[in-house]
Amino acid sequence: xxxxxxxxxxxxxxxxxxxxxxxxxxxxxxxxxxxxxxxxxxxxxxxxxxxxxxxxxxxxxxxxxxxxxxxxxxxxxxxxxxxxxxxxxxxxxxxxxxxxxxxxxxxxxxxxxxxxxxxxxxxxxxxxxxxxxxxxxxxxxxxxxxxxxxxxxxxxxxxxxxxxxxxxxxxxxxxxxxxxxxxxxxxxxxxxxxxxxxxxxxxxxxxxxxxxxxxxxxxxxxxxxxxxxxxxxxxxxxxxxxxxxxxxxxxxxxxxxxxxxxxxxxxxxxxxxxxxxxxxxxxxxxxxxxxxxxxxxxxxxxxxxxxxxxxxxxxxxxxxxxxxxxxxxxxxxxxxxxxxxxxxxxxxxxxxxxxxxxxxxxxxxxxxxxxxxxxxxxxxxxxxxxxxxxxxxxxxxxxxxxxxxxxxxxxxxxxxxxxxxxxxxxxxxxxxxxxxxx
Amino acid sequence: xxxxxxxxxxxxxxxxxxxxxxxxxxxxxxxxxxxxxxxxxxxxxxxxxxxxxxxxxxxxxxxxxxxxxxxxxxxxxxxxxxxxxxxxxxxxxxxxxxxxxxxxxxxxxxxxxxxxxxxxxxxxxxxxxxxxxxxxxxxxxxxxxxxxxxxxxxxxxxxxxxxxxxxxxxxxxxxxxxxxxxxxxxxxxxxxxxxxxxxxxxxxxxxxxxxxxxxxxxxxxxxxxxxxxxxxxxxxxxxxxxxxxxxxxxxxxxxxxxxxxxxxxxxxxxxxxxxxxxxxxxxxxxxxxxxxxxxxxxxxxxxxxxxxxxxxxxxxxx
Amino acid sequence: xxxxxxxxxxxxxxxxxxxxxxxxxxxxxxxxxxxxxxxxxxxxxxxxxxxxxxxxxxxxxxxxxxxxxxxxxxxxxxxxxxxxxxxxxxxxxxxxxxxxxxxxxxxxxxxxxxxxxxxxxxxxxxxxxxxxxxxxxxxxxxxxxxxxxxxxxxxxxxxxxxxxxxxxxxxxxxxxxxxxxxxxxxxxxxxxxx
Ligand code: NA
Ligand code: NA
Numbered sequence: 001x002x003x004x005x006x007x008x009x010x011x012x013x014x015x016x017x018x019x020x021x022x023x024x025x026x027x028x029x030x031x032x033x034x035x036x037x038x039x040x041x042x043x044x045x046x047x048x049x050x051x052x053x054x055x056x057x058x059x060x061x062x063x064x065x066x067x068x069x070x071x072x073x074x075x076x077x078x079x080x081x082x083x084x085x086x087x088x089x090x091x092x093x094x095x096x097x098x099x100x101x102x103x104x105x106x107x108x109x110x111x112x113x114x115x116x117x118x119x120x121x122x123x124x125x126x127x128x129x130x131x132x133x134x135x136x137x138x139x140x141x142x143x144x145x146x147x148x149x150x151x152x153x154x155x156x157x158x159x160x161x162x163x164x165x166x167x168x169x170x171x172x173x174x175x176x177x178x179x180x181x182x183x184x185x186x187x188x189x190x191x192x193x194x195x196x197x198x199x200x201x202x203x204x205x206x207x208x209x210x211x212x213x214x215x216x217x218x219x220x221x222x223x224x225x226x227x228x229x230x231x232x233x234x235x236x237x238x239x240x241x242x243x244x245x246x247x248x249x250x251x252x253x254x255x256x257x258x259x260x261x262x263x264x265x266x267x268x269x270x271x272x273x274x275x276x277x278x279x280x281x282x283x284x285x286x287x288x289x290x291x292x293x294x295x296x297x298x299x300x301x302x303x304x305x306x307x308x309x310x311x312x313x314x315x316x317x318x319x320x321x322x323x324x325x326x327x328x329x330x331x332x333x334x335x336x337x338x339x340x341x342x343x344x345x346x347x348x349x350x351x352x353x354x355x356x357x358x359x360x361x362x363x364x365x366x367x368x369x370x371x372x373x374x375x376x377x378x379x380x381x382x383x384x385x386x387x388x389x390x391x392x393x394x395x396x397x398x399x400x401x402x403x404x405x406x407x408x409x410x411x412x413x414x415x416x417x418x419x420x421x422x423x424x425x426x427x428x429x430x431x432x433x434x435x436x437x438x
Numbered sequence: 439x440x441x442x443x444x445x446x447x448x449x450x451x452x453x454x455x456x457x458x459x460x461x462x463x464x465x466x467x468x469x470x471x472x473x474x475x476x477x478x479x480x481x482x483x484x485x486x487x488x489x490x491x492x493x494x495x496x497x498x499x500x501x502x503x504x505x506x507x508x509x510x511x512x513x514x515x516x517x518x519x520x521x522x523x524x525x526x527x528x529x530x531x532x533x534x535x536x537x538x539x540x541x542x543x544x545x546x547x548x549x550x551x552x553x554x555x556x557x558x559x560x561x562x563x564x565x566x567x568x569x570x571x572x573x574x575x576x577x578x579x580x581x582x583x584x585x586x587x588x589x590x591x592x593x594x595x596x597x598x599x600x601x602x603x604x605x606x607x608x609x610x611x612x613x614x615x616x617x618x619x620x621x622x623x624x625x626x627x628x629x630x631x632x633x634x635x636x637x638x639x640x641x642x643x644x645x646x647x648x649x650x651x652x653x654x655x656x657x658x659x660x661x662x663x664x665x666x667x668x669x670x671x672x673x674x675x676x677x678x679x680x681x682x683x684x685x686x687x688x689x690x691x692x693x694x695x696x697x698x699x700x701x702x703x704x705x706x707x708x709x710x711x712x713x714x715x716x717x718x719x720x721x722x723x724x725x726x727x728x729x730x731x732x733x734x735x736x737x738x739x740x741x742x743x744x745x746x747x748x749x750x751x752x753x754x755x756x
Numbered sequence: 757x758x759x760x761x762x763x764x765x766x767x768x769x770x771x772x773x774x775x776x777x778x779x780x781x782x783x784x785x786x787x788x789x790x791x792x793x794x795x796x797x798x799x800x801x802x803x804x805x806x807x808x809x810x811x812x813x814x815x816x817x818x819x820x821x822x823x824x825x826x827x828x829x830x831x832x833x834x835x836x837x838x839x840x841x842x843x844x845x846x847x848x849x850x851x852x853x854x855x856x857x858x859x860x861x862x863x864x865x866x867x868x869x870x871x872x873x874x875x876x877x878x879x880x881x882x883x884x885x886x887x888x889x890x891x892x893x894x895x896x897x898x899x900x901x902x903x904x905x906x907x908x909x910x911x912x913x914x915x916x917x918x919x920x921x922x923x924x925x926x927x928x929x930x931x932x933x934x935x936x937x938x939x940x941x942x943x944x945x946x947x948x949x950x
Contacts, residue, residue, distance in 0.1 A: 018850075018851050019851060019853070019854040019855075020854070020855065020866055020870075021850045021851065021852050021854075021855040021863075021866055021867070021870070022850065022870050022873075023848030023849060023850045023870070023874070024848075024849050024850060024851070025848060025849070026848065026870070026873070026874055026877065029877060030873060030877065033877075044498065044499060045498070045499060045500050047880075047884060048494070048495070048498030048499065048500050049486060049487065049495075049500050050880065050881060050884035050885075050888075051494065051498070051884050051885070051887045051888035051891065052487060052491045052494060052888045053486060053487050053491070054881050054884070054885055054913075054917070055832055055885060055888060055909070055910055055913050056487060056488045056490070056491060058831065058832040058835040058836060058913065059828040059829055059831060059832035059909070059913075060488075060828070060831075061824055061827055061828050063831075064779070064827050064828070064831040067776055067831065067834065067835070067838075068776070068780060071773075071776065071777075071780075171450075171482070171607065173610075173611060175611065175615075239615075241615075242614065242615035242616040242617070243615070243616075243787070243791065244615070244617065244787050245608075245611065245612070245615065245617055247783070247827070248783050248786075248787050251779070251780045251783035251784055251787075252783075252784055252787065254780045255780050255781065255784045258780075272773075273770060273773075275773070276769050276770050276772070276773025276774075276776075277766065277769050277841060279773060279776070279838075280768075280769035280772055280773065280837075280838035280841045280842065281838070281841055281842045281845060281847035282847075283834075283835060283838045284835065284838040284839045284841065284842030284843075284847065284848075285842055285847050285848050285849055287835045287838075288839070288842070288848060289849065294486055295486065297486070298484070298485050298486025298487070301480060301484040301485055301486075302444070302480075302485060304478075341849075342849065349484075387853055388851055388853045494891065511895070511897045512897065512898045512899070512900055512903065513895070513896045513897045513898035513903070513905075513906075514895040514896060514897045579797075580793065580794075580796075580797035580813065582790065582793075582794075582819070588900065588903075591900075591901060600790075600793065600818050600819060601821075601901065602819065602824075603822065603824045603825060603900050603901045604824065616794075617790075736896075
């Protein structure tokens with residue numbers, strides 16, 4: 001077998017392992033290792049890489065943003081920010097038809113602005129909002145689907161761990177990517193609200209009603225979200241205004257949310273230890289995937305698969321838009337089965353060179369940023385597409401009485417809204433690039 | 439072909455060094471060997487790892503050939519730092535020639551004994567690019583500057599500036615966000631990093647340049663030894679002194695057009711004359727003493743290396 | 757046994773958490789120092805309180821020297837320290853869409869094989885990291901600004917890698933026991949948290 005053939009054969013091997021429930025990071029690591037041993041005819045290259053590569057992968061300054069953002073999200077919950085957000089949104093929207101669900105989306109968007117992770121946003125807001133939705137007579141599947149979809153705002157609205165990884169893989173500016181994600185993230189929230197209003201018109205029984213809250217209470221609830229605004233302003237604002245780099249912003253955010261949580265009593269010795277446990281698990285999971293993907297991608301590069309694929313696509317003479325559409329459809333399909341971070345790490349080194357040689361009538365940097373946002377959206381859709389959608393599992397697990405099938409049905413409305421948004425953003429790149437300088 | 443060599447390095451394929459030096463070199467070898475040698479090029483660390491690992495990748499055979507900055511692994515090749523000392527180099531051709539000769543004499547069978555070195559060179563004059571003008575050492579006080587080498591960082595501290603460590607790709611963001619007030623780099627890389635748009639002042643020196651970095655093109659030793667004699671000869675004929683001077687000179691030649699971009703934008707290019715440069719040289723004397731003491735502690739005669747490098751560079755400077 | 761291993765994994769997670777918190781504080785101090793340093797250099801401060809401003813600068817109010825490389829080596833230690841807890845609580849991301857249709861016994865078998873391979877990989881990682889550390893030591897490499905020996909950072913990470921390997925071997929042993937007896941010792945955690 002030639003190196004190229006071994007590289008191609010590694011795809012099905014990887015898929016088989018992943019579907020046999022081998023942890024994704026381990027699967028990539030092992031396939032990369034075995035592949036390297038075969039291609040280089042010995043263990044020397046693979047083992048020599050291991051001497052430094054685990055350390056240098058984990059000691060990346062840019063990636064150190066990941067554990068900091070994860071800790072920050074946990075501190076934000078301890079500081080009562082998630083419930084404050086929900087109360088404020090519910091005060092203004094709760095009495096409308098489907099209003100509590102809309103308020104959940106609003107609160108998810110707010111929490112997404114201080115949390116870099118979708119699953120953390122889904123889990124956190126699920127704990128806060130799910131009991132209330134059920135209390136006000138919202139149908140089980142509709143409630144879980146709403147929160148699963150809302151959770152994706154954790155990544156779509158900056159800060160965003162997946163965007164950080166994309167920026168590092170493609171050597172793009174993290175701050176610019178965050179800026180570009182902003183309007184599409186708000187569009188996502190808007191799209192979900194529209195999906196909710198359509199859903200409750202089609203199924204009026206799926207949502208109960210709730211009396212309006214007096215205006216005084218609404219505004220006092222709104223005032224209690226100041227820590228969220230402060231942290232978002234400081235972290236994301238500070239990154240743009242030039243006070244600090246993204247990693248430093250994450251450190252400031254973690255320290256700030258920690259301080260707020262401490263001051264209002266949410267952060268104690270035992271909850272701090274608990275935060276360390278939660279952060280440890282998620283961080284180790286993310287970095288093991290990063291390590292496995294780095295190892296696998298190094299092997300793939302050696303087999304020349306990415307170069308050959310890029311040459312092949314270019315030689316087909318397809319229009320750039322056709323290639324882009326094919327890639328996005330690929331992500332949507334695979335997103336039904338895979339998780340977002342692994343997909344990005346696995347495929348960007350292959351697809352990005354293909355996209356970057358195509359002419360979309362934009363600067364290379366704009367194409368890279370626009371493509372990054374599109375990929376971010378389509379892989380995030382994967383979190384809520386049946387059958388494998390991490391957000392669906394997390395939220396559904398919080399409401400044992402609701403069958404998974406109910407969640408699957410209701411979530412299709414939100415998936416539909418996602419698809420419409422992808423089409424709009426593909427057709428009008430200016431929406432994504434609007435906020436960028438020059 | 440008989441032999442395929444993997445050439446690994448950290449810059450994107452379209453950057454100056456890969457495009458104007460490494461590709462030219464690799465194409466020539468492929469042609470001279472009548473296609474019996476094929477050199478696969480892996481830019482941007484595609485084979486995995488981060489830039490400081492490149493040297494180990496050549497030693498261990500993860501890649502067959504690597505291009506790397508010697509200073510990425512501080513402490514490992516102490517002697518070559520002599521070329522990175524402030525105001526040591528004059529121009530890249532002279533300094534690269536001196537560097538290659540001293541490499542063969544002192545370091546080939548010691549520091550670099552685990553690899554087969556194909557070329558050793560320096561880039562064009564390193565200089566300041568700052569938001570506020572810098573003419574005298576005092577002007578640096580309080581500025582946050584990204585220093586290009588270990589000794590430049592010492593010099594910056596010495597002069598009351600704050601050295602900030604950041605990798606080259608982080609410079610544009612650092613400048614635009616005010617994390618740094620300026621940076622030291624040669625002209626050549628300024629357009630790619632958009633430095634002329636981010637700062638308005640550039641400070642050049644006369645005679646000797648502020649600093650340079652040292653590069654090597656290194657090959658895995660066993661891989662080289664495994665080549666048949668006629669292919670070894672193809673590699674040998676394209677490597678060594680001539681190639682090192684070509685590489686250094688090519689990098690320096692890219693400085694001119696880059697400088698023109700800054701000039702066309704109306705930036706303030708400060709060229710300090712020999713007298714003004716002498717003030718800076720005096721101010722950097724403590725760095726020399728510090729370095730000699732550091733080398734002494736490692737059992738290396740630092741002063742002798744300084745004297746030798748100075749003499750050679752002077753001799754080769756026209 | 758399970759209690760000991762769990763305590764060990766939790767202890768490492770707390771150590772990593774403390775390291776991460778320390779880096780967060782260090783970064784904040786460095787930012788504050790940098791902003792203040794710029795402030796004391798501002799013309800109006802130099803005009804208003806020149807002596808105080810220069811004194812503040814002299815005593816070293818500025819960014820922490822080498823903060824960048826401290827974050828790099830510190831976060832590497834933290835991540836290695838985080839792996840044991842992820843390992844023992846089955847925290848790695850995986851896809852169970854297909855395996856959920858298989859029998860419990862087949863699942864136990866697959867998990868046994870997976871965890872055994874995982875343990876082997878963690879041992880390999882620790883052994884090779886040791887080789888890497890030895891080579892950094894031999895070549896005398898140091899960090900860029902602070903110039904501390906690079907092998908110190910490798911050694912700290914190696915500590916986490918060794919504990920990860922120990923916990924990995926334990927989890928593999930548990931899965932072998934579970935497969936052969938059919939008794940479940942470690943219940944699977946949630947699939948993923950990021
Ligand atoms: Na977010
Ligand atoms: Na999915």
